Amino acid sequence: MTRSVQLQLMLLPSAVALAGCVGIILYGAAYWSILPACLGGIAGSLWSRVLLMRLSRAPARIDPPSQTHQEYPLVASVSAFGADMAPVWARQIETAREQTEHAISALSGDFASLVEQLDEAIRIASRIAGDTPDEEQTVSGLFAASDRALQQVVETLRAVLEEKTALMKELGGLLSFTEELDKMARDVASVASQTNLLALNAAIEAARAGDKGRGFAVVADEVRKLSQVSGETGQRIGEKVRIINQAITSAFTAGEASHDKDSQAVAVVETTLGKVLANLRALAEGMTVAGEELRQRSARIQLQVSEAIVQLQFQDRTSQILAHTVANISATGAAFEQTAESFRETQTIALIDIPALLADLEHSYAMAEERGNHSGTAARNMENEVTFF
Amino acid sequence: MAKTILVVDDSASIRQVVGIALKGAGYEVIEAVNGQEALDSLGGQRIHLVISDVNMPVMDGITFLKKLKEKAEYKFTPVIMLTTESAENKKAEGQAAGAKAWVVKPFQPQQLLGAVSKLVMA
Numbered sequence: 001m002t003r004s005v006q007l008q009l010m011l012l013p014s015a016v017a018l019a020g021c022v023g024i025i026l027y028g029a030a031y032w033s034i035l036p037a038c039l040g041g042i043a044g045s046l047w048s049r050v051l052l053m054r055l056s057r058a059p060a061r062i063d064p065p066s067q068t069h070q071e072y073p074l075v076a077s078v079s080a081f082g083a084d085m086a087p088v089w090a091r092q093i094e095t096a097r098e099q100t101e102h103a104i105s106a107l108s109g110d111f112a113s114l115v116e117q118l119d120e121a122i123r124i125a126s127r128i129a130g131d132t133p134d135e136e137q138t139v140s141g142l143f144a145a146s147d148r149a150l151q152q153v154v155e156t157l158r159a160v161l162e163e164k165t166a167l168m169k170e171l172g173g174l175l176s177f178t179e180e181l182d183k184m185a186r187d188v189a190s191v192a193s194q195t196n197l198l199a200l201n202a203a204i205e206a207a208r209a210g211d212k213g214r215g216f217a218v219v220a221d222e223v224r225k226l227s228q229v230s231g232e233t234g235q236r237i238g239e240k241v242r243i244i245n246q247a248i249t250s251a252f253t254a255g256e257a258s259h260d261k262d263s264q265a266v267a268v269v270e271t272t273l274g275k276v277l278a279n280l281r282a283l284a285e286g287m288t289v290a291g292e293e294l295r296q297r298s299a300r301i302q303l304q305v306s307e308a309i310v311q312l313q314f315q316d317r318t319s320q321i322l323a324h325t326v327a328n329i330s331a332t333g334a335a336f337e338q339t340a341e342s343f344r345e346t347q348t349i350a351l352i353d354i355p356a357l358l359a360d361l362e363h364s365y366a367m368a369e370e371r372g373n374h375s376g377t378a379a380r381n382m383e384n385e386v387t388f389f
Numbered sequence: 390m391a392k393t394i395l396v397v398d399d400s401a402s403i404r405q406v407v408g409i410a411l412k413g414a415g416y417e418v419i420e421a422v423n424g425q426e427a428l429d430s431l432g433g434q435r436i437h438l439v440i441s442d443v444n445m446p447v448m449d450g451i452t453f454l455k456k457l458k459e460k461a462e463y464k465f466t467p468v469i470m471l472t473t474e475s476a477e478n479k480k481a482e483g484q485a486a487g488a489k490a491w492v493v494k495p496f497q498p499q500q501l502l503g504a505v506s507k508l509v510m511a
Contacts, residue, residue, distance in 0.1 A: 101402070108405035115409050305413075306498045309406045313495035316400040317473055320444070366444050366474040385475065385493040386500050388507075389484040 079340035086333020090326045097322040104315035111312065115305055122298045126291065139287040143280045150273050157266045164259050171252045178245040185238035192231030199224030320366055328361040391417040392437040392509050397427040397453065399445040407440060407471070410498035411505070424453025436466055438509050443472035443479065454486040467508040471496065
């Protein structure tokens with residue numbers, strides 16, 4: 001077996017294994033169905049191990065070359081793969097990982113903002129629709145409070161009207177009193193007139209009595225004067241009573257007109273408020289129906305948000321798978337480069353320790369899927385697992 | 390008054406979605422991108438619960454948990470490890486370090502909130 005063939009047998013299986021890993025990265029990570037690519041990787045790995053075991057039985061030392069390593073294009077290719085190609089693959093995958101991470105982070109941020117605004121809108125709408133612990137802030141609560149307040153206004157207006165009615169009755173009572181007073185004043189005037197007449201008769205009789213009647217004449221004159229004063233007083237009382245009577249009559253008339261207007265106003269207010277309250281009641285009932293619809297929609301939205309939250313977490317898992325794979329590609333590239341370098345220096349084939357590379361890759365895993373993919377067995381679904389300690 | 394929860398994760402998208410779930414349930418959320426930043430940001434403030442990833446750069450979740458428990462003011466603060474890691478030996482490490490629960494990502498918001506509610510009330 002020539003050195004060239006030996007080297008090819010050593011490197012080709014490794015390349016197949018690496019291609020399997022890349023298959024995992026490029027297809028498996030995107031679709032979570034990486035078994036075929038993984039199997040390629042595993043097959044490559046096993047092939048590599050078998051061939052390397054065979055090679056390991058062959059002399060590791062190659063006959064000293066008569067040519068420099070430039071005469072072994074395969075060594076240069078191995079070196080180029082390790083130094084140039086593997087890093088390019090690693091950078092490309094890392095770039096894709098970073099771009100995905102940034103995009104999903106931005107998307108998650110937008111989604112978070114959207115959910116926050118949606119929650120606020122639902123809170124406001126729920127409050128309006130009556131789905132809030134604070135009864136005063138619901139439409140039905142506001143309606144009930146408004147109803148109570150407006151009924152109080154109507155009650156107050158009615159009370160004022162009733163007080164006014166009572167006042168009008170009092171005024172009516174005063175009018176009857178003034179009529180009585182007027183009659184009493186007329187009676188006083190009449191008594192004074194009769195007294196005056198009696199005094200005149202007494203004076204006449206006193207004159208007939210001569211000297212004996214002189215004293216009685218003085219008394220009769222005084223009585224006449226008193227009757228005149230009484231008559232004048234009675235007239236003045238009558239005049240004052242008539243003035244008062246006119247004033248009370250005017251006040252009563254004005255009061256009656258005002259009372260009628262107030263009664264009409266209260267009736268209008270009651271009718272208007274009744275209509276307003278009926279409209280509000282209809283609105284409140286409509287809002288209650290809308291509130292129920294809102295609650296149902298809100299529940300559906302929350303369910304969808306929960307599903308979206310689960311789906312948005314894929315980036316974290318993808319990112320980890322890619323990061324682990326990139327690290328292993330870099331390590332594999334370095335191993336290839338080291339093998340080529342070793343060959344140049346010692347003309348000895350330093351076997352690439354694929355099992356060690358695979359072990360390192362396996363050690364880096366965090367997820368059950370990664371371990372399942374690695375071993376080629378179905379991974380147990382660990383999602384949503386909660387363990388309390 | 391809203392309970393305050395510290396979320397530690399190097400993935401911005403995970404911090405965002407955890408924030409959505411927690412804020413929606415009325416919790417106040419503060420964030421850190423790794424264990425060291427979380428320790429630096431605490432400053433003695435009242436934290437009712439910590440949700441931490443395990444695999445993070447600079448300082449991983451288990452180391453952060455151990456250092457957190459060394460601080461007297463956070464010795465009894467409950468910690469939930471929220472991670473893609475599902476290996477039993479890792480869980481055992483978390484339990485030994487003082488974690489109260491281990492939630493494997495991707496998580497369902499209701500399940501995470503159930504664990505949070507249970508531990509915050511405890």
